[in-house]
Amino acid sequence: MGDKPRIVILGGGFAGLGAAAKLKHADAEITLLDQHDYHTFQPMLYQVATAVVANEAVAHPLRDVSGKQSNLRIHQARVTAIDLANRQVHLAEMEALAYDYLIIGLGATVNFFGVKGAAEHAFPLYTLPDAVRLKKHVLKKWEDADKNRALADDGALNIVVVGGGPTGVESAGALIELYRGNFVKDYPDLPAQAAQVLLVENRLELLSMFKKDIQAYAKKALTQRGVTLKLGEGVVEVEPTRVHLKSGESVKAHTLVWGAGLQAHPVTQTLGIELQKGGRVPVGLDLTVAGHPEVYAVGDIAWITDNNTHEILPQLGGVALQSGEHAGDNIMRQLRGKATEPFDYFDKGIMATIGRGAAVAQLPGGQTMKGKTAQLAWAGVHMALLTGGDSRAKTALGWGWTTATRKRTERISVDTEE
Ligand SMILES: Cc1cc2nc3c(=O)[nH]c(=O)nc-3n(C[C@H](O)[C@H](O)[C@H](O)COP(=O)(O)OP(=O)(O)OC[C@H]3O[C@@H](n4cnc5c(N)ncnc54)[C@H](O)[C@@H]3O)c2cc1C
Structure with missing residues (x-):
């Protein structure tokens, strides 16, 4: 490890990949962690389940992404906890990773709402x-x-x-x-x-x-x-x-x-902050977690307020991609000593x-x-x-x-x- 800022991205979904792409030219050491070695295109999962397309149509190797970005390393590892106070991410298969900037994009999981069986x-x-x-x-x-x-x-x-x-x-x-x-x-x-x-x-x-x-x-x-x-x-x-x-x-x-139904990824419980409905992580207009200007939450896991309408943005692919990209842009600004900017969602329908x-x-x-x-x-x-x-x-x-x-x-x- 050198002296460069360490940026850790949790999750290789739309949000995580959007963030990584925007950090392509960052003079930093970037690590992206995902439990799988592939990116999943969730909107077409039902087509895999109903035999329309092959598994590989909705899954793309994450290492294809790192191959195109020299400042990015990828590990297939499962995040078990996030220690905001000590700026560390705990993992099931690796030693804990320290960060200077963190982007949390671990998505959502199923919510059975307690229905028996x-x-x-x-x-x-x-x-x-x-x-x-x-x-x-x-x-x-x-x-x-x-x-x-x-x-x-x-x-x-x-x-x-x-x-x-x-x-x-x-x-x-x-x-x-x-x-x-x-x-x-x-x-x-x-x-x-x-x-x-x-x-x-x-x-x-x-x-x-x-x-x-x-x-x-x-x-x-x-x-x-x-x-x-x-x-x-x-x-x-x-x-x-x-x-x-x-x-x-x-x-x-x-x-x-x-x-x-959906609920935010359960690792949010380890943050030690007050969570929003569905366990989502509340973020400010610039997508950082309150009191932690070095920590961003993006995509399905985050409770994002639209800068224009002041409504909470839905858990959609477009929101995830654009919020991830915005977190990447904001970290670029921070690395250059500039102020972060609020996130404007561009609704495409x-x-x-x-x-x-x-x-x-x-x-x-x-x-x-x-x-x-x-x-x-x-x-x-x-x-x-x-x-x-x-x-x-x-x-x-x-x-x-x-x-x-x-x-x-x-x-x-x-x-x-x-
Ligand atoms: C069936 C289905 C259909 C959908 N259809 C549409 C649609 O038509 N249009 C639309 O806009 N949106 C749709 N969505 C929603 C859209 O897919 C999500 O909003 C989007 O994928 C969220 O992106 P994300 O990056 O926040 O999370 P995700 O895409 O969920 O990515 C999270 C990543 O984190 C990884 N991860 C999770 N837990 C861990 C862990 N403990 N350690 C390490 N890595 C972990 C996962 O492997 C995953 O790669 C659909 C969703 C589903 C499930």
Whole structure:
């Protein structure tokens, strides 16, 4: 180690990578830590789980990033605690790392809101292992039922998706297409048309952050594709083969996908500061933690107030990327002896895809788009956001093949334990 300032970035998500990119020309020693050796593109995890794209389409080697940045080193290591007083980060697989500047971008994890049995039996969709696990589980249910028809009669092929936000809507839409487009032909001896995908949402509407016309479109598009909507309904208990609902109904289903809630990464508990709703780290307008001008929190883990609207910014990819970049810019200013600047979020709108030819988009001015045009916009934006040409090529291949043939060639399970 030399005498240069030590900058430690926690997390190689949108926020962490955005920060690292802005520090490319810093005369500093930068270390980026992530529990994985790859960056995960979360918005397309449901496409891995439903066999549209390969794992590598949504995961990009972090060392490709460090290869392009001579002041950056990467370690695959799990952060266990942050010691603000002693300016150190504790890690599971390495000695503690000291820092002069710290950027916390560890993202969020699933929140089961204490629903009985959810932690044990539900399938969340926040990491690549989550997506692979869900795909394997669903494929196994069909293979098992094909050998033992009684399982199908017991609801083994039914799936309950919890949450009517973009994650739940996108997952339910992709699952029903996998069911009706592929499994009906794959398993001619099973009652595949009777296999259900149910979407359970507490509110009476889907996609609550979108305008009414989009909400209505989403309901219609999912219903037409065969998803059973249970709105104004909630899950109260999850068992391996049954899902119990608020209304008292018990649904026969051996799979429950949880897309209903987030909480900040639990390492925030070690900071010893007062946290905001969902355990998020409150930051000032320049994204630093109060009393710690050397510590930034960015992305999903942070409670960021919009400098213009004074509202709390949502946990979105755009917010994560831009806040990470801003933290990087601010550290550059600090290294040059300048004052930090407040973060201005540039809202580019929100979008979601429901199925083939059916997507929705809402622009910052409030204009909405639906159907094929929105799907093209969705595809363009997601393609641009993917990290690396190889991930883009793999995604294009998966999308192109699925669109042309309706076949999902990724519907295979590879067991490394054999
Ligand atoms: C299924 C899904 C769909 C989504 N769809 C959209 C969408 O369509 N549009 C949109 O704008 N946003 C979407 N989002 C939200 C968007 O993906 C997040 O807002 C964004 O990824 C947050 O970026 P981040 O860098 O803050 O956190 P993350 O992307 O979560 O990155 C955090 C990083 O920290 C690492 N990490 C975690 N714990 C540790 C630890 N203990 N030690 C070391 N490393 C650790 C993780 O491996 C990860 O690489 C979606 C999210 C999900 C889950």
